[in-house]
Amino acid sequence: MAVRPLVELCGAGYAYEDGPAVLSGVDFGIAEGRSLALLGRNGSGKTTLMRLLSGGLRPGSGELRLDGTVVAHDRAGLTRLRTSVQLVVQDPDDQLFAASVEQDVSFGPLNLGLPAGEVRARVDGALAALDITALRDRPTHLLSYGQRKRAAIAGAVAMRPRVLILDEPTAGLDPDGQERLLAVLAGLSDTTVVMATHDVDLAVRWADDAAVLTPSGIRTGPAADLLSDPALLTSAGLRQxxxxxxxxxxxxxxxxxxxxxxxxxxxxxxxxxx
Incomplete structure (x- = not known):
């Protein structure tokens, strides 16, 4: 029996104002417990797809579903979605805004109206998961680039999402920083991680499944199989x-x-x- 995706787009399309359609007729879902790499050339629609899945954009056509139920793009519907799906953007400076790491990581749980003890527990857990507990009181503007990346992810992890979508999380990190981040992601056992990347080698090594955006649509399948197809990679502007x-x-x-x-x-x- 087919497993229903946690979150899915059904017949979804989107076009920015006064522009052509970026995505059209997209049927795409995220399965629980399967790490997923999202690949495609610049301009292929990866960012738009991620923002549709996380509620940052509303489909111009089709619908977004969470656990099989259509997501209403009102306050209640989006709150329900964002407790299950979190997006971390590529540049941590677009996401970090509070004076300290602890204040930044606590923002989401506080916005949910959780009791102080629950907020504290979530912040403690997120800092530990991202291995930045020692940075709790550090001003965000004094963090290194890799530390800012992990602090931004910790803010999403503190929401305890079922799906964590990361836009190019390893971009700008040195090899050691990349390996440390991948080790952290491997420890998020209760969260399904989706990673957008241009690094095909990383996708093959890290992901269970892959989704490749091409001019003719989205191809999905096991990462090892899908990313062994030279013709597909060429059509997506990716190297083998x-x-x-x-x-x-x-x-x-x-x-x-x-x-x-x-x-x-x-x-x-x-x-x-x-």
Missing amino acids: AWSPAVTSFLRTRGLLPADVPGPRTPEALSAWPS
Whole structure:
């Protein structure tokens, strides 16, 4: 039996004022417990799709559903949606605004009207999950770029969403910062994480599923399979992922049996039996 998505767009379309349609007739859902990478060239509609899913934009056609129920774009409907779906934008400076990390992370729970003890517990949990408890009292303008990224995500995590949508969360981070962030995301076991990225290698390594935006629509499927399709990646303006390319090379030369998974990182390849 098919599993109903947590949140989904049904026949949805959107056009900005005085512009052509960015998305049209989109049927797209997010399944619980499956990490999802969202990929596509600049201008393909990734940001619009994420804002539609999180309630920041209202579909010009079609509808948004949460747990199978149409989301009303009024105060009650959007509050219900935003307790389940949170979007963290690419630039943390567009999201952080309070004087300190603790004040910023507590803003969402306070807006829900939660008791002080519950707000404190949520803030403590979010800071711990993002490994920034030591930064609780730090002014946000004194944070490093990576710290600001994690503080912005902590603010969303404090809302305890079922779906966390991240727009290019690893952009601007050095390799160590990327790995630390991925480790943090892996620890959010009760949250379904969606990550928009241009990094196909990262998507193959990190995601269970992928969604690729192309001029002809959105293709979805298991990340390892979908992102092994060179024609699809070319149509989406993306380069071929390292892991599938190396795996294909090894198989065609008889160096890797069909039932053995290929190396997912250069480090794994370096340890490959000679």
